[in-house]
Amino acid sequence: MADVDPTPREDLVGVGPWPGGEAAWPDDPRYDAELLAEGDRRNVPDEFRYWSVEAIVAELDTRRHPLHVAIENWAHDFNIGSVVRTANAFNVAGVHVVGRRRWNRRGAMVTDRYLHVEHHPDVEGFVERARGEGLAVVGVDNVPGSVPMEGFVWPERCVLVLGQESTGLTPPMQEACDVVVHITQYGSTRSINAGAAGAIAMHSWVLQHVPHPSP
Incomplete structure (x- = not known):
């Protein structure tokens, strides 16, 4: 499960659900289905939007x-x-x-x-x-x-x-x-x-x- 931080006003940070619905989701294992469906409100750089925690850690490990x-x-x-x-x-x-x-x-x-x-x-x-x-x-x-x-x-x-x-x-x-x-x-x-x-x-x-x- 993604580490989404609840906030009273979700429009203040992050992005909403992936445009176009499930049919338009990217075919990339780094992406998290829950985040694609509900939006990504985490405080992460844009390059990691919709990525799972595990995928982000794996990428950071290379750097x-x-x-x-x-x-x-x-x-x-x-x-x-x-x-x-x-x-x-x-x-x-x-x-x-x-x-x-x-x-x-x-x-x-x-x-x-x-x-x-x-x-x-x-x-x-x-x-x-x-x-x-x-x-x-x-x-x-x-x-x-x-x-x-x-x-x-x-x-x-x-x-x-x-x-x-x-x-x-x-x-x-x-x-x-x-x-x-x-x-x-x-x-x-x-x-x-x-x-x-x-x-x-x-x-x-x-x-x-x-x-x-x-x-």
């Missing part, structure tokens, strides 16, 4: 970037959903939840269905997985010894690790990181929202490793 994102989840951090949604926007190869399995999915707005999300009960298991994939482990936290993200050369194959906003990366995770970077701040607040920090870090990696068309 994934060699970047992974991890976040420690020891107190059900509500920022995880925001991080997942951003990870979808940048089409990362994988998202890793370290600690508690359950997390607040509301902020992800069903984007987790288009990603490969893995759970690791502890830091050791996560690090073993990262090393097995040949990923550098890059922490994001403003702790002593961290280096400014500005000017940092991101490894192409890496996993950026976010801690919880209140406590940051745990000592075991800091110890496991190859390097910890921080976002330079200029105001009176010591920390930056974990969801925002994740978006900044992912975009910083993209600027260095993903070709962009000239304006």
